[in-house]
Amino acid sequence: MQKVFENCYALDERCYESYGLSEDILMEHAAAGMADYIRKHFPKGTSVLIVAGTGNNGADGIALGRQLHGDYEIKLHIPFTLHSEMAKRQFERARLLGLKTVDEVSQTDIVVDALFGAGLNRNIDEATEHLLHQLNAMKAYKIACDIPTGVGVKGTLMPMAFHADVTLTMGAYKEALFLDACKDVVGELLRVDLGVSSLFYEGESHTCLLERCDLKLPSRREQSTHKGSFGHAAVFCGEKEGAGIISGMAAATFGAGLTTLVVHEKITPPPYLMHSTVVPDNASAMAIGMGLGCHFESEFLQKYVVKSHLPIVLDADSFYNEEILAVLEQKDREIVITPHPKEFVVLWKVLTGEQLTVTQVQEKRFEMVRKFNDRYPHITILLKGANTLIMQEERLYINPLGCSKLSKGGSGDVLSGLIVALLAQGYTAIDAAIQASLALVIAAHQYEGASYAMLPTDLVEEIGRLEYTVKG
Numbered sequence: 001m002q003k004v005f006e007n008c009y010a011l012d013e014r015c016y017e018s019y020g021l022s023e024d025i026l027m028e029h030a031a032a033g034m035a036d037y038i039r040k041h042f043p044k045g046t047s048v049l050i051v052a053g054t055g056n057n058g059a060d061g062i063a064l065g066r067q068l069h070g071d072y073e074i075k076l077h078i079p080f081t082l083h084s085e086m087a088k089r090q091f092e093r094a095r096l097l098g099l100k101t102v103d104e105v106s107q108t109d110i111v112v113d114a115l116f117g118a119g120l121n122r123n124i125d126e127a128t129e130h131l132l133h134q135l136n137a138m139k140a141y142k143i144a145c146d147i148p149t150g151v152g153v154k155g156t157l158m159p160m161a162f163h164a165d166v167t168l169t170m171g172a173y174k175e176a177l178f179l180d181a182c183k184d185v186v187g188e189l190l191r192v193d194l195g196v197s198s199l200f201y202e203g204e205s206h207t208c209l210l211e212r213c214d215l216k217l218p219s220r221r222e223q224s225t226h227k228g229s230f231g232h233a234a235v236f237c238g239e240k241e242g243a244g245i246i247s248g249m250a251a252a253t254f255g256a257g258l259t260t261l262v263v264h265e266k267i268t269p270p271p272y273l274m275h276s277t278v279v280p281d282n283a284s285a286m287a288i289g290m291g292l293g294c295h296f297e298s299e300f301l302q303k304y305v306v307k308s309h310l311p312i313v314l315d316a317d318s319f320y321n322e323e324i325l326a327v328l329e330q331k332d333r334e335i336v337i338t339p340h341p342k343e344f345v346v347l348w349k350v351l352t353g354e355q356l357t358v359t360q361v362q363e364k365r366f367e368m369v370r371k372f373n374d375r376y377p378h379i380t381i382l383l384k385g386a387n388t389l390i391m392q393e394e395r396l397y398i399n400p401l402g403c404s405k406l407s408k409g410g411s412g413d414v415l416s417g418l419i420v421a422l423l424a425q426g427y428t429a430i431d432a433a434i435q436a437s438l439a440l441v442i443a444a445h446q447y448e449g450a451s452y453a454m455l456p457t458d459l460v461e462e463i464g465r466l467e468y469t470v471k472g
């Protein structure tokens with residue numbers, strides 16, 4: 001798990017004040033981090049176009065040019081007048097070394113975007129848009145310095161942005177890099193240390209980035225067990241029964257000792273799933289909402305869902321059902337809610353009366369999850385998306401590992417099944433949400449069929465093989 005910060009200015013300040021490091025030292029390491037990357041991946045003589053902006057992002061780029069000059073064919077393009085003192089100083093150093101600037105951008109093997117980084121505080125103008133368009137169109141390997149130009153301070157993606165193959169971010173990870181819309185412009189994301197270990201550079205943060213190594217699968221190490229040792233997941237199965245069945249299959253596959261589909265009408269589930277018209281007495285967790293529709297009577301929902309204290313996952317149609325949403329007020333219950341952005345819009349309107357659009361939610365995903373958490377800190381919210389956000393109490397976790405193979409009806413049903421399986425096995429709500437979310441995305445990566453072909457049933461199969469992947 002890595003730490004994530006809203007921005008790094010305060011962390012830089014601490015380096016100056018507490019460790020006696022100067023801006024110059026930090027910048028030298030920023031540039032060296034990029035130079036190391038290029039040296040490691042490209043032979044000497046490779047041509048590198050560095051496009052440097054007016055501030056310290058540009059200064060990083062100019063310093064990079066100086067460090068590579070002589071070994072690589074450097075084309076330094078500075079389209080605007082330099083503003084920051086460091087940019088001017090770096091330019092003077094580069095000039096003394098004989099590094100010349102170019103007036104036009106032209107084809108090279110590598111393009112480094114050092115136009116704007118953390119300081120992009122307003123929309124870019126037409127000239128910059130045109131320049132970015134030219135850079136994006138080039139058949140070159142594209143490196144963004146710190147943050148791709150076009151990603152605003154708050155993570156809003158401007159209409160035109162640099163599309164990086166890799167973003168080398170300085171010092172620490174920034175939230176702006178993890179908005180859904182930015183996923184396609186950031187590319188691979190690597191962090192560069194700035195002269196001190198991240199242990200010293202980074203301060204406290206309540207926002208964490210999940211990694212593959214954080215996955216911990218349900219354990220079956222002990223042998224003196226029986227099915228009752230692994231909990232009983234009750235999955236409500238409503239109008240679109242396929243959704244509940246997929247969720248139940250995922251729950252059983254992810255280790256629940258027993259899985260029962262709570263049904264209204266007779267259905268034909270796979271043989272390893274039981275079904276019942278009530279929630280079984282020995283159920284240890286429940287999931288509701290997937291394909292639910294309006295299948296269950298109010299009295300039934302009151303008795304088995306709202307008045308129950310079992311750990312619960314609320315998904316999909318739950319967010320359209322105010323009766324079920326009464327669960328949110330229960331402070332002594334393990335609750336995970338798993339809305340996608342459109343469901344979040346509905347939920348937020350019910351809870352606050354404020355009507356947002358999906359675009360607004362997507363533009364301020366971090367803010368909205370935190371606002372929900374301010375009101376319901378005891379609930380674990382998992383906001384789905386290209387980068388899933390999970391939050392409970394004050395801790396926010398980002399799962400950036402998902403992929404577009406998951407963009408298919410049923411993936412969310414699998415997720416709710418994985419979460420209820422873990423709740424049934426005794427995980428806390430936050431651990432169940434984190435681990436299920438990791439398992440889902442790692443299973444999707446593991447699927448070897450065509451990227452567009454993965455079915456929810458394939459995903460469930462991959463879940464069943466995760467133990468072998470994790471063991472390597």
Ligand SMILES: NC(=O)C1=CN([C@@H]2O[C@H](COP(=O)(O)OP(=O)(O)OC[C@H]3O[C@@H](n4cnc5c(N)ncnc54)[C@H](OP(=O)(O)O)[C@@H]3O)[C@@H](O)[C@H]2O)[C@@H](O)CC1
Pocket residue numbers: 009012023026027030053054055056057058060083084115116117118119120121122123124125145146147170194
């Ligand atoms: N601090 C450190 O120790 C370290 C910092 N590091 C590096 O510094 C970077 C941050 O540098 P930064 O703060 O100078 O911001 P940066 O991204 O260069 O842009 C600011 C300039 O852009 C201008 N400007 C803004 N928006 C604009 C627009 N739409 N259109 C046009 N102009 C616009 C803005 O103008 P102003 O708002 O002042 O008018 C100002 O001139 C960071 O990303 C990392 O790469 C690393 O070396 C590690 C150590």
Ligand SMILES: Nc1ncnc2c1ncn2[C@@H]1O[C@H](COP(=O)(O)OP(=O)(O)O)[C@@H](O)[C@H]1O
Pocket residue numbers: 316340384385386387388401402403404405406407408409410411412413414415
């Ligand atoms: N492009 C993507 N990148 C990463 N994860 C994705 C992507 N598209 C979908 N997902 C994930 O797949 C799941 C889809 O859930 P949902 O939209 O509720 O599907 P359904 O309700 O049809 O089962 C979520 O966990 C979401 O985060």
